[in-house]
Amino acid sequence: MHILLCEDDPLIAAGIVTGLQADNLMVEVANTASMTEQLLSCAHFDLLILDLGLPDMDGQRLLERLRRQGLRLPVLILSARDTIDDRVNGLRAGADDYLLKPFDLRELSARILGLLRRAGGHSAAVLQHGDLQFDPASGDCFLGQQRIELSRREQALITALLQHPQQILSADQLKDRVYGLQDDVESNALNVHIHNLRRKLGNELIETVRGLGYRLGKPITGNPL
Numbered sequence: 001m002h003i004l005l006c007e008d009d010p011l012i013a014a015g016i017v018t019g020l021q022a023d024n025l026m027v028e029v030a031n032t033a034s035m036t037e038q039l040l041s042c043a044h045f046d047l048l049i050l051d052l053g054l055p056d057m058d059g060q061r062l063l064e065r066l067r068r069q070g071l072r073l074p075v076l077i078l079s080a081r082d083t084i085d086d087r088v089n090g091l092r093a094g095a096d097d098y099l100l101k102p103f104d105l106r107e108l109s110a111r112i113l114g115l116l117r118r119a120g121g122h123s124a125a126v127l128q129h130g131d132l133q134f135d136p137a138s139g140d141c142f143l144g145q146q147r148i149e150l151s152r153r154e155q156a157l158i159t160a161l162l163q164h165p166q167q168i169l170s171a172d173q174l175k176d177r178v179y180g181l182q183d184d185v186e187s188n189a190l191n192v193h194i195h196n197l198r199r200k201l202g203n204e205l206i207e208t209v210r211g212l213g214y215r216l217g218k219p220i221t222g223n224p225l
Helices: 010-021 033-042 059-068 084-092 105-119 152-163 171-179 189-201
Strands: 002-006 026-030 047-050 075-079 097-100 127-129 132-134 141-143 206-209 213-216
Touching: 002 010, 002 033, 010 026, 010 105, 026 033, 026 171, 033 047, 033 059, 047 059, 047 105, 059 075, 059 084, 075 084, 075 105, 084 097, 097 105, 105 152, 127 152, 132 152, 152 171, 152 189, 152 213, 171 189, 171 213, 189 206
Parallel strands: 002 026, 002 047, 047 075, 075 097
Antiparallel strands: 127 132, 132 141, 206 213
């Protein structure tokens, strides 16, 4: 999944990026409100982590403006502002969760995964599609009783599809979720990962919608290989 982190403290940002990347989450960092808005306008993200103490605009004001503009991403506020009023005002401004600094990276990761599950309409930690079961937190993938080894890129791709089972995702949306904002991605790289997932999990797992993108195919049952 593709996370946008809005945090102006470089040490805190670096620690969060390292921790979330260990959980196979793709993270981009913005250190100002204006940069956050710019990135949101040019790339696809699944969740925004928002600090309130930004140098160019208060984070709560930014969130209110983004919600008025139609932003539907889950937003997790990460702040040292610890009064009840701060938390209530943050949630009323449009945040989906509020985590106080200092924090444990394990709790941050767990909250992020919980928000992503709810945004995708899932209540359980393990994503399931027929006989396919995948845990985004651990990377464990099972097809029936058979364990399937997936690369980090394949895990990011299957997570995006499983969390949006009824949605057609464009190639650009999937590339953002798999590669972030890297600009050196080969033109056929996404097709290679899709081919590999089909080879490992069955040709019907990922459906190509001509001219639009890709979506999850019909549920996998039995042995599709």
